Amino acid sequence: MSTPPGGPDPVQLDCPQCGPSVVVQAHRHIDADHDTGLRQAILQDTLQQVECPHCQALVRAEPRLTYAEIARGLWVAAFPHEQLGAWQTLEPGALDALRQVQGPNARGTERVVFGWRALREKLLAADAGLDDVTLEKLKLLLMRDMQAPPLPLGAELRLSEVSAQSLIVTVLDRQGRPLENLDVPHDLLADITADPEGWAPLDSDLRAGPFVDVQRLVRG
Ligand SMILES: [Zn+2]
Incomplete structure (x- = not known):
């Protein structure tokens, strides 16, 4: 195992309300097993979030x-949403x-995400035992169904909750603000897994x- 990067590091951010810099401890690496x-x-949705001392x-x-997260064999590089x-x-x-953090002998799933919601989505999917490629195919189905009216430009769909009855998929605008929640039955995932041949071309793209x-297809 190679040495993971250290941290956290203090990062200065501007408060959106009052301007002066707020200091947040930003992680460079998360060892989720420990x-x-x-x-x-x-x-x-609270990591690296602080209250502005001036305006709260x-x-x-x-x-x-x-x-x-070695226990689940999951390795993710997360970048800012922008x-x-x-x-x-x-x-x-x-x-x-990711390979450096893993070291030579580690095996698992490597993923790249942009923004907290995308990282959270991978963790939710792992917790629920959902294959994330199937989840992206589900989003393509949902996006196709939303053609009238169409999705706003730059919109994203993110899994935000998994219950016994359904998946909640949130539609976000290009700034990441939630627009609506879609309540999706689990059966839709089963339909996708039941048709591997129909999904084969998109499967290899994803x-x-x-x-x-899906953004790698939308913003290819
Ligand atoms: Zn403030």
Whole structure:
């Protein structure tokens, strides 16, 4: 096992309300097997979020980190959401960074994500035993059904909850603000897995690199 990067590092952010810099401790690497509290904070949408000391607005530093969870064989490089448009440039280096964190003998699933919601989605899927490639195919079905009216430009779909009855998929605008929640029955996932031949071309497109996300087709 090679040495994971250290951290956290203090990062200065501007409060969206009052301007002055707020300091947030930003992680460079998360070892989720040992630091389960950090994993929990990702799921609760609170990691790297602080209250502005002047106006109490919540300020959150975007992720720029590697995430390792050996128990589930999951390795994720997370970038700020605003870098999503540069995924093609960032993907190869991200994979190198993950391999360094993994060390020579580790095996598992390597993923690249942009923004907290995308990281949280991978953890939710892992917890629920959902294959994330199938989940992206499900999003393609949902997006096709949303053609009238069409999705706003730059919109994203993110899994935000899994229950026994259904999956909740949130539609977000290009700034990451939630627009609506879609309540999706689990059967739709089963329909996709039942038709591997029909999905074969998209399957290989989605698996072409560690950025397993419909956005690699939309923003190709
Ligand atoms: Zn403030």
